[in-house]
Amino acid sequence: MTPVLQARALRVNYGPAVAVAGVDLSIGSGEVVGVVGASGSGKTTLLHCLSGLLTADSGSVHFRDRPIEDMTERQRDELRRSHFGFVFQFGDLVPELTLVENVSLPLRLQGVRAARARERAAEQLEALGIGHLGPRTVGEVSGGELQRAAIARAVVHRPDVVFADEPTGALDDRNSEAVFELLLQQARTNGAAVVLVTHDRHLAARTDRTVVLANGRVVGAGAEVEAG
Numbered sequence: 001m002t003p004v005l006q007a008r009a010l011r012v013n014y015g016p017a018v019a020v021a022g023v024d025l026s027i028g029s030g031e032v033v034g035v036v037g038a039s040g041s042g043k044t045t046l047l048h049c050l051s052g053l054l055t056a057d058s059g060s061v062h063f064r065d066r067p068i069e070d071m072t073e074r075q076r077d078e079l080r081r082s083h084f085g086f087v088f089q090f091g092d093l094v095p096e097l098t099l100v101e102n103v104s105l106p107l108r109l110q111g112v113r114a115a116r117a118r119e120r121a122a123e124q125l126e127a128l129g130i131g132h133l134g135p136r137t138v139g140e141v142s143g144g145e146l147q148r149a150a151i152a153r154a155v156v157h158r159p160d161v162v163f164a165d166e167p168t169g170a171l172d173d174r175n176s177e178a179v180f181e182l183l184l185q186q187a188r189t190n191g192a193a194v195v196l197v198t199h200d201r202h203l204a205a206r207t208d209r210t211v212v213l214a215n216g217r218v219v220g221a222g223a224e225v226e227a228g
């Protein structure tokens with residue numbers, strides 16, 4: 001099966017510092033991959049390369065059979081909009097908008113009409129147990145509710161890959177667990193692959209596969225994480 005994402009010999013330098021030092025990584029359709037490693041090991045930089053937010057200094061990233069680095073900025077924007085979803089640590093929703101408006105955005109950017117986009121956004125919020133919060137703005141909900149809305153926004157347009165960077169990092173253990181479960185459930189329902197950057201080894205251990213980074217290199221996978 002063709003992987004949905006494939007990185008080969010990826011390398012990113014920041015001046016003399018090497019953030020990603022030659023990473024090969026293949027992610028299958030619908031596969032949930034945890035990326036763990038110490039602070040500064042290159043997790044976020046790797047995620048940015050895989051999602052086309054950052055172009056590596058060398059190496060390549062293919063989305064299906066298309067090399068991302070050969071795309072124009074416009075094609076990369078289009079790729080992110082149509083095929084990728086993003087969840088960040090603090091949700092990163094637009095503060096002035098309501099939750100339903102925020103979740104409508106990816107659909108609106110794809111040209112879905114406003115009324116239909118709102119309807120689908122409302123259904124997606126409902127699926128995450130926060131349908132009743134649709135009319136509230138970002139400042140009027142709790143951290144856990146905000147992360148649920150962020151997941152709704154990341155999956156509402158049925159992306160092929162959801163990139164999640166510490167999506168539960170700002171939550172307490174119980175909320176963190178619940179939000180993580182929802183992310184997995186939504187991704188699995190939609191057949192999306194997930195690339196999850198996390199410090200939380202318990203969460204990472206529940207992904208299909210874990211990749212351990214140290215100093216910008218892949219140094220292990222799977223069982224070593226649980227043992228570590």
Ligand SMILES: Nc1ncnc2c1ncn2[C@@H]1O[C@H](COP(=O)(O)OP(=O)(O)OP(=O)(O)O)[C@@H](O)[C@H]1O
Pocket residue numbers: 014017018019037038039040041042043044045046
């Ligand atoms: N914009 C930048 N300019 C210079 N150096 C950077 C920049 N972004 C990251 N780095 C460096 O690259 C290395 C990898 O950073 P990265 O953020 O990818 O690590 P991380 O594993 O995600 O860390 P954390 O868990 O603390 O978020 C670090 O040494 C960091 O200091």
